[in-house]
Amino acid sequence: MDFETQVVLHNLKKSVEVIRRQLDIEKKHARLEEIQALVDSPTLWEDQSSAQLLLKEKSQIETSLKEFKELSIQLDDLIEMIELASKGGEEEAMKDLERDLLSLKEKIQKKEIECLFSGEADGNDCLLEIQSGAGGTESNDWAMMLLRMYTRWAEIYHKFQVQIVDKVEGEETGIKSCTLKVMGKNAYGWARTETGVHRLVRISPFDANAKRHTSFAKVFVSPCIEGEININIDEKDLKIDTYRASGAGGQHVNKTESAVRITHLPSKIVVQSQSSRSQHQNKAEAMQMLKSRLYEIELRKKEEKLNAARNVEDSIGWGYQIRSYVLHPYQMIKDLRTGHEVGNITSILDGDLDSFIIATISSNF
Template identity: 40%
Template sequence: MADISQETIDGLRARLAEVEGYLHIDERRVDVKRLEEQSADPSLWSDADVAREVMAQLSAAKSDVAAIDAAIAKLDDAAAALELGQEMGDEDLLAEAAATVAALEDDLAELELSSWFTDDLDHGDAIVTVTPGQGGLEAQDWCEMLFRMYLRYCDRRGWTVDVNDCPAGEVIGIDRATFTVHGKNAYGMLRAEGGVHRLVRISPTDAQKRRQTTFAGVEVLPVLPDDVEVEIDPKDLRIDVYHATGHGGQGVNTTDSAVRITHLPTGTVVTCQNERSQLQNKAFAMKILRSRLYEQELERRAAELDELRGPKRAIGFGNQIRSYVLYPYQLVKDLRTGVETGNVESVLDDGDLDKFVVGYHRWVTGGEDEQ
């Protein structure tokens, strides 16, 4: 049983008060009341788009308030159990207090992380693309390993995933993977993963069992709300259709359902092939194109953002943000923050990435690295 004291409770109370301030909870409570009144007005539902936006805002405000209220309740329960347990010398009550404090610390860590997300896009969905880099065909295997790692991470966090494009590699692995992640703070969390990822292991395809280093690049973009303007002239687009080569619904490999869109002025190319119809694939591809062009425009208008994102670099030696070493020892280490773990299996197989994601955001916001 972890030792806790009144000092522990006081420290958690101070952290909770800070989070309430960061999240403007008093204002959010007012928002909930206002939006509930607005949603009860029958005239709201005459415009489906406006009604949908109001309900989304209400859901988000209620979620923030409920999270704080739950944390307050846990803190009160822990304080009461600790006080009573100390007075009566009851080990069961003290154990209950310790368990409640441990759960509350996890909740506060999540709330603190959310409070660091200051851009509205941080709270929304994300488009993730994993691309093989240096390392030959084995980079395609590494690409698939990362793809599966992110699917597990999304599952752990309760996010849902739509796989937009995932063609098989030439021999092993995949040629690339593009997928959309739906969930609270998905973009804010996952933007910690953007960059070059390096794998060191014994080559599974080398008969001499030599050590090999391979690379893959991860791009993370926000899913743009409909009210974000991105001008795309249809004359600037070349749209190609072709047979899908990856997994898909019935008939996906027998019709020209896959879509490739090239934005001619910038040379940006996006593909989508995992939906049943050409129309659906085109819609998803256009969504990805809007996000990429939006990101490019941000970089053009604000070159100083490169200092935060880091310049775009080759997916190879010297540019990695994180190393995954399977041989001659086992270690996953983020080279930006110093966060590391020797439990490689928990990261690659189970998607246990929170320590790296939280460590990144502490680093970006100037907090202490989470070692």
């Protein structure tokens, strides 16, 4: 076994031990025993809401313990196989094991990052909204590229489920706006640092003179509301409009005003939904979106107070440019908050975003 591999294995063992402490594995086992005793009680379902929350907590703890156990076993097995292959001089086997080692290293790194998800909503599903900036066709196309990037990131790299809640097509190409619901463990924790302005520099495919253009799009991420969280909204603070849903055509499109737009007057937040043929369902979906946006504002206020107490500057915001994607005259994607940059633009636009997200989350701790 070469020295470099020894160092990697040593660091991974340290990382697994850090994860054990951060997850507080022993405490989780004790809590699971407590919950199991409550679940076995014949009075469990006398309070259905409490029972559901208890079962959800049980499932989360079981998943966490299972994932940690699997990581530990995988590392122990890999160490044993590398030692055997190294002693036997099996070069081909070592090449395969080195690939397995790289894959396990990425898994452990992701688990370390997930241990940093300490926010009250980090474990929730989330809404990810994309809005094209000024510039018409150019910005609409850039917004569509971001939609593809985030969809692939969620579905391929994290196995999250993605649902389009609302989508407004551009006149010629691309999209003016789109809202995705991203569903999966820690979806909000992983996506929340993507809020901000994303800038693209490229030779325009829509310019006959092949000139360089700069386009902007905004991304906003808010947590879906779960459990006992209450967001009170006064009906008199709402302006509700209905309109005909846009789409690719068909017998159900543009015949009834099923799409719903809600404006929250005090905050000036606007949400809309046209994913259902039912106006009632679209209104309910739009209200949930509004609650998520208001909930995110409350979380941000809490975070700002915490950062003020810790003397940490929070520069992430709706109008703040966070990342630059330069396709011409050179190729480079750079995060303006952390300085992290990647030259392989194709992989990033294909959804391989985690290095940027991990760098941002890690910089806050």
